[in-house]
Amino acid sequence: MEAFIRARDLSVDFPIYDNSHRSFKKKVLNLTTGGRIGSDAGKHPVVSALAELNFDFSHGDRVGLVGHNGSGKTTLLRVLSGVYAPVRGQLSVRGKIASLLDVSMGLDPDATGFENIYLRGIMDGLKPALIRSKIDEIADFTDLGEYLNLPVRTYSSGMMLRLAFAISTSVEADILIMDEWLSVGDAEFSAKAAARLDVLVGNAAILVIASHNPALIARICTRKIHLEHGRVLSDEPVVPEVQ
Ligand SMILES: Nc1ncnc2c1ncn2[C@@H]1O[C@H](COP(=O)(O)OP(=O)(O)OP(=O)(O)O)[C@@H](O)[C@H]1O
Structure with a gap:
């Protein structure tokens, strides 16, 4: 297709x-x-x-909106x-669309990190078995450890973004929609996040990204x-x- x-x-x-x-x-x-x-x-x-x-x-288009x-x-x-x-x-x-426009949208502050991973999978229409198979990978990527058992309202804003980013980028999509390049977390995490985004972009058939950064578009x-x-x-x- x-x-x-x-x-x-x-x-x-x-x-x-x-x-x-x-x-x-x-x-x-x-x-x-x-x-x-x-x-x-x-x-x-x-x-x-x-x-x-x-x-x-x-297929193959990487479109920059300026x-x-x-x-x-x-x-x-x-x-x-x-x-x-x-x-x-x-x-x-x-094609299946993944939108990274507002990655934190839909996180439930009263649910734990693990529950949020599960809930987002349900909202995305994934089967429970598939969600369970993804949970470990997403959890590992966040590096949030035991915090994943606590309600998200106890997280710092950076921790919340780590979780939201890891969940949102765990999708498989034909078409990827982004507003600027997502940059989250401290120096170490943001390098890891950039590598994950590169893979996601590489796997998408079509990318549409808006940006004010000419170097990124290039x-x-x-x-x-x-x-x-x-x-x-x-x-x-x-x-x-x-x-
Ligand atoms: N919800 C809204 N209600 C009314 N006007 C809106 C709304 N959203 C956008 N607009 C208007 O639509 C136009 C396009 O806005 P849009 O947010 O798409 O621009 P943009 O190119 O993304 O800008 P920026 O570079 O500042 O993010 C603007 O004139 C804006 O005022």
């Missing part, structure tokens, strides 16, 4: 229900950041976060992850899409750097 993502005239608007919308529109019209401001049929201001995007991502603040990168990643539905246009996806991407005010400004191959 070849993974793909196909968008046709894909658009996302955010209506803004605000009494002071007239002055609001005037103030934001001249900004260089953000999506374009228009208005809907009821004359409410609407931010056009993504406007009529057309693209095809296919663009100014508010150009639509995160909105596009959320649409691809299924968090937002397009307001107009079509999105077709073939290192891991094969294609760069530049968004501006929710539209595609350019879509070009990334030429590998000569060492």
Whole structure:
């Protein structure tokens, strides 16, 4: 099965229900950041976060999304992850998607580390036997030892991120969605985490990552899409750097 993502005239608007919308529109019209401001049929201001995007991502594509603040990168990643539905246009996806947009989301603070690993597996639709087979690997990776038997609310923020990262990166996915390169933990853990991410990215058929870091895009991407005010400004191959 070849993974793909196909968008046709894909658009996302955010209506803004605000009494002071007239002055609001005037103030934001001249900004260089953000999506374009228009208005809907009821004359409410609407931010056009993504406007009529057309693209095809296919097996092997490593797509870097770049663009100014508010150009639509995160909105596009959320649409691809299924968090937002397009307001107009079509999105077709073939392949299992793993989204690393908010790795801590869904952790239950009152459940132990082990229970959270199990719960996330259930939420991801994995069979209990498969989850059990993954638990040891995930637990080992976190280096949290006995803490995994304690409720997550007793963890430091770094410990919580270790657990969330280890769980979220234990998936097998055809399509990987990321907002910037995930960096978690102290120096030692973050080196381990980078190596784990490299493997995950290497195994994914398609990667879509938004980043403000040109060196990262040059290192891991094969294609760069530049968004501006929710539209595609350019879509070009990334030429590998000569060492
Ligand atoms: N939930 C929301 N409600 C209203 N407007 C939104 C919402 N989310 C995003 N927007 C608007 O949509 C536009 C695109 O935002 P988005 O977060 O996709 O940009 P971005 O390219 O990821 O920016 P950054 O580089 O700052 O992360 C912006 O104008 C933003 O104000």
